[in-house]
Amino acid sequence: MRYLIENGEVLIEGKFQRKNIVVDGEKITDIIENNPHDFNGKRIDAKGQLIIPGLIDMHAHLREPGYEYKEDLESGLKAALNGGITTVACMPNTRPSLDSPAAVHSLKEKAKVLSLARLEVIAAATKGREGRELTEMGTLAQAGAIGFSDDGDPIWDPHIMRRALEYASSFHLPVIDHCEERALSRDGSMREGYYSNYYGIYGIPDAAESVMVARDIDLANLTAGWVHIAHVSTGKSVNHIRHGKGKRGKISAEVCIHHLLFTDKDLEDYDPAKKLNPPFPTKEDQEMLLEALMDGTIDIIVTDHAPHANWEKEVEFQRAPFGIIGLETLLLQLFKLSRKKTLAFEKLLEKVTSAPAKLFNFAGRGRIERHYYADLVLFDPMDDTTLTNSYFRSKARNTPYLGKTLQGKITQVMCGGKLVQI
Numbered sequence: 268m269r270y271l272i273e274n275g276e277v278l279i280e281g282k283f284q285r286k287n288i289v290v291d292g293e294k295i296t297d298i299i300e301n302n303p304h305d306f307n308g309k310r311i312d313a314k315g316q317l318i319i320p321g322l323i324d325m326h327a328h329l330r331e332p333g334y335e336y337k338e339d340l341e342s343g344l345k346a347a348l349n350g351g352i353t354t355v356a357c358m359p360n361t362r363p364s365l366d367s368p369a370a371v372h373s374l375k376e377k378a379k380v381l382s383l384a385r386l387e388v389i390a391a392a393t394k395g396r397e398g399r400e401l402t403e404m405g406t407l408a409q410a411g412a413i414g415f416s417d418d419g420d421p422i423w424d425p426h427i428m429r430r431a432l433e434y435a436s437s438f439h440l441p442v443i444d445h446c447e448e449r450a451l452s453r454d455g456s457m458r459e460g461y462y463s464n465y466y467g468i469y470g471i472p473d474a475a476e477s478v479m480v481a482r483d484i485d486l487a488n489l490t491a492g493w494v495h496i497a498h499v500s501t502g503k504s505v506n507h508i509r510h511g512k513g514k515r516g517k518i519s520a521e522v523c524i525h526h527l528l529f530t531d532k533d534l535e536d537y538d539p540a541k542k543l544n545p546p547f548p549t550k551e552d553q554e555m556l557l558e559a560l561m562d563g564t565i566d567i568i569v570t571d572h573a574p575h576a577n578w579e580k581e582v583e584f585q586r587a588p589f590g591i592i593g594l595e596t597l598l599l600q601l602f603k604l605s606r607k608k609t610l611a612f613e614k615l616l617e618k619v620t621s622a623p624a625k626l627f628n629f630a631g632r633g634r635i636e637r638h639y640y641a642d643l644v645l646f647d648p649m650d651d652t653t654l655t656n657s658y659f660r661s662k663a664r665n666t667p668y669l670g671k672t673l674q675g676k677i678t679q680v681m682c683g684g685k686l687v688q689i
């Protein structure tokens with residue numbers, strides 16, 4: 268199938284520019300200035316629309332196998348496309364965990380058959396995610412794993428973390444660590460501080476995260492390995508990352524979109540849909556996260572899409588599981604963030620397109636360029652989206668945005684040159 272997507276404002280080299288895109292098969296074959304009279308194919312008028320590369324989310328929980336009542340591969344990949352995400356990386360905290368080449372391979376094969384969003388798989392760093400014995404990273408990499416993580420849990424043993432970094436680095440792959448010192452976070456449900464006292468909720472001190480971030484950075488620089496710090500949420504962690512970069516190891520970091528839009532103060536309604544781990548930052552820490560994002564200390568933005576069944580979240584705040592869904596709100600949230608904090612939308616988009624593609628070496632993705640995949644999102648900044656129950660393709664609804672209206676609307680998504688209909 269051939270398409271001419273014309274009259275849109277196309278994100279090229281970090282700027283929106285009026286261009287026309289020619290798509291042939293699964294690739295972008297040309298980017299042109301003129302509107303040709305004859306075009307052998309389908310024309311799409313994108314007047315008034317922003318055209319953005321398909322988003323890349325490097326942190327999602329798709330729950331298959333084992334927790335299909337929360338989400339499965341099909342509903343997760345459909346949700347991704349519904350949110351303009353054409354590449355999604357899933358975390359291995361499933362049941363059983365994704366700790367074997369067969370598990371990675373079968374998930375990737377299944378995604379191929381489904382032919383929805385592109386799936387990348389992050390395999391477990393330790394067998395059964397128990398933190399005791401490393402997985403066979405070589406064969407996992409051969410099966411297609413793009414990184415190793417025990418996410419949901421930290422790699423608590425520093426010696427195992429050291430060995431994981433050494434082993435993964437021989438395949439040029441990262442160890443993605445969920446930094447949380449459990450001896451400090453204990454049964455906390457929100458960030459420890461003024462508001463946890465005020466609301467009467469057990470707190471998690473910021474040091475629960477930052478002590479492990481410091482440890483991991485030291486270990487990455489010791490081993491010349493690659494550590495990718497998952498969902499950074501504190502200013503102290505930001506400082507460690509900033510000082511740790513540019514030495515022997517490779518250090519990269521992500522921030523979750525919710526941490527850029529919510530603070531600890533927002534828990535005044537005790538809404539379990541807002542319960543997240545790591546918890547919402549203080550306002551001061553949020554400013555530091557934004558600054559770190561803008562100066563490149565934090566490399567990418569992720570969703571940490573964490574679906575749960577309604578009955579699991581319909582309990583009191585302190586008893587509810589952690590997690591917020593994010594695949595279907597990410598782009599709208601980025602647009603909201605750019606308006607709220609007067610940050611360039613283009614710059615924020617880089618953090619979910621070209622930056623993750625470059626960091627994780629995804630050839631032909633993350634940019635709108637000739638010979639790149641035609642992974643595209645058409646976005647109308649003047650329209651809005653009401654996030655009703657029926658808007659979502661995810662099985663879960665655990666988001667504080669349920670029922671709310673956000674500015675901007677995804678009008679069309681193309682993945683590998685195919686228009687998405689879901």
Ligand SMILES: [Zn+2]
Pocket residue numbers: 418419420445497498544
């Ligand atoms: Zn995590």
